Amino acid sequence: MQSYRDLLFDADGTLLDFDLSEKKALEQTLVHYKIPGGKAILTQYHQINAALWEQFNQGQISRPQLLYRRFEQLCLALGLQEDPEEMNRFYMGRLSEHADLLEDSAEICNILFKKYNLYIITNGASLTQHGRFSICPLTPLFRGIFISEDMGVQKPQKAYFDAVAAAIPGFDPRAALVVGDSLSSDMLGAHNAGIDSCWYNPRGEENQSGMPCTYEIRRLRELLCILP
Numbered sequence: 001m002q003s004y005r006d007l008l009f010d011a012d013g014t015l016l017d018f019d020l021s022e023k024k025a026l027e028q029t030l031v032h033y034k035i036p037g038g039k040a041i042l043t044q045y046h047q048i049n050a051a052l053w054e055q056f057n058q059g060q061i062s063r064p065q066l067l068y069r070r071f072e073q074l075c076l077a078l079g080l081q082e083d084p085e086e087m088n089r090f091y092m093g094r095l096s097e098h099a100d101l102l103e104d105s106a107e108i109c110n111i112l113f114k115k116y117n118l119y120i121i122t123n124g125a126s127l128t129q130h131g132r133f134s135i136c137p138l139t140p141l142f143r144g145i146f147i148s149e150d151m152g153v154q155k156p157q158k159a160y161f162d163a164v165a166a167a168i169p170g171f172d173p174r175a176a177l178v179v180g181d182s183l184s185s186d187m188l189g190a191h192n193a194g195i196d197s198c199w200y201n202p203r204g205e206e207n208q209s210g211m212p213c214t215y216e217i218r219r220l221r222e223l224l225c226i227l228p
Helices: 018-032 039-057 063-078 084-095 105-112 126-135 158-167 183-193 220-226
Strands: 006-010 117-122 144-147 176-180 196-200 215-217
Touching: 006 183, 018 039, 018 084, 039 063, 039 183, 063 084, 084 126, 105 220, 117 158, 126 144, 144 158, 158 183, 176 183, 183 196, 196 220, 215 220
Parallel strands: 006 117, 006 176, 117 144, 176 196, 196 215
Antiparallel strands: none
């Protein structure tokens, strides 16, 4: 069994329940702008946002374009005349106030913290991530939080993982493991950097990308079976 020292965890969708935090922040935004809410609007926004994040992860659009376009597209779809930039600013402020945890993330991180060096690797926006981690109960367990916007590079770029490696004392890619839910961001980034990877796949989705993963788990608790 491979021996690891440093565990690099993605944040949203892996440790943090981004869908729940997103739902809360978007509902607050709709109330603020007096827009009748509903599941359909939440679903529509989620689809728009997810597609734009995929484009961002692939380097097809910039972060400012992502943040503007998601509300621009939502306003167009709903026939609204609101300022997309202002809506995004309000939404991100609300999102920074929510740090909901996924399933067993607190318990598992508290167990792993005793034996491994834990780090966060995230492409989330700097404003929201700093706010969320300032109130997140997991934060004290992590030796470092690497936010791509602060670093000027993003997952899955090798330069991002090189910067992370340079910031971790004595980092050895052979003794590190990336844990994340995204094939196109976390798993691809780990592969490019020569680091073992663990795909957190709670929905049991098929890996149609062909991206090799060292491990695949359905629940975070399964990490305890992988890690010696």
